[in-house]
Amino acid sequence: MLPAVLAMEAADKGIDMLALTDHNSGRNLPAFAEACEIVGITGIFGLEVTTLEEIHVLTLFETVREALEFGQWIESILPRVHNSARLFGNQFVCDLRGAIIEEADLFLYGPADITFDALIDQTLVHGGLAIPAHIDRPANSVTANLGFLPELPYSAVESIAMPPTVETLGYTVTQGSDAHYIEHIGRRRCFIESASDGFSGLRSALTAGTVSYLGF
């Protein structure tokens, strides 16, 4: 899925704010940022990090630079395993026009050498938002892999089903499309209410819990 097509598709579907969170890598964020600027939506720059416990966590940043730095650090603590494109797919990095700049050789799906608790902490220390992903999924979620949701300073938690089918302990809940294919963009979305625009608006809406969902 080309970063620019992602931004165009989101704009077509009336989405104002969109995060790109590739698994354990920020390499496609520069093209995504350019595309968001062109189509006039707010880009949020992040990664979906895999922790040592194989829990997926969304880490979101305001600027591409912050996300790239965080992404470089995450890549540096991934297992030194080569990707098998046949089994896991190609790991292309594209520019704005969709030309392939490089293909990452490092297997980007493995777990980073950091625990769940430490990743939440490090994301917040680096100025990001830390959101445990799809906490109601049977695989790669904090609920499935730990058996419970530890009380940590999450920015929010993400649920696929709404209302959530698992314990959310009063944390703000977000809903996202987890789109791996173009047709999935916007299949789930949430609405935020905030006095400010952009990333700071997102941060304050998550803190205040002023988030609502389609049908609720």
Place this chain on the structure above:
Amino acid sequence: MMNVKELSTKLEYTVFALPDPAAQVVNGYTSDLLSDVMGNAAEDSVLITIQAHRNTIAVASLIGIKAIVLCNGRTPSPDMVVAAEQETVALLGTAENQFTTSYRIAAALGIS
């Protein structure tokens, strides 16, 4: 050593996919962390796990694991069954837990 068909019949497993009944297994590996499987499991093993999704097949194929036994009555997602056929990995199931499955497979394979 035993083939996956014999193993499945002897231990009365549910068969979700059996693309190569004659595939030989010589050992086992028990883990629910796929990164651990990827780093430590040996080829020609049977993988004992509760990870009933497609990525488990990809990891098994990468390592050369010939069979997967899903424990605790877990059932595979439909795309996992398709992937098992494509990658020629036997996909079996049991109501037993990982501990029981492990020692019964060890006994069947003559590992003590």
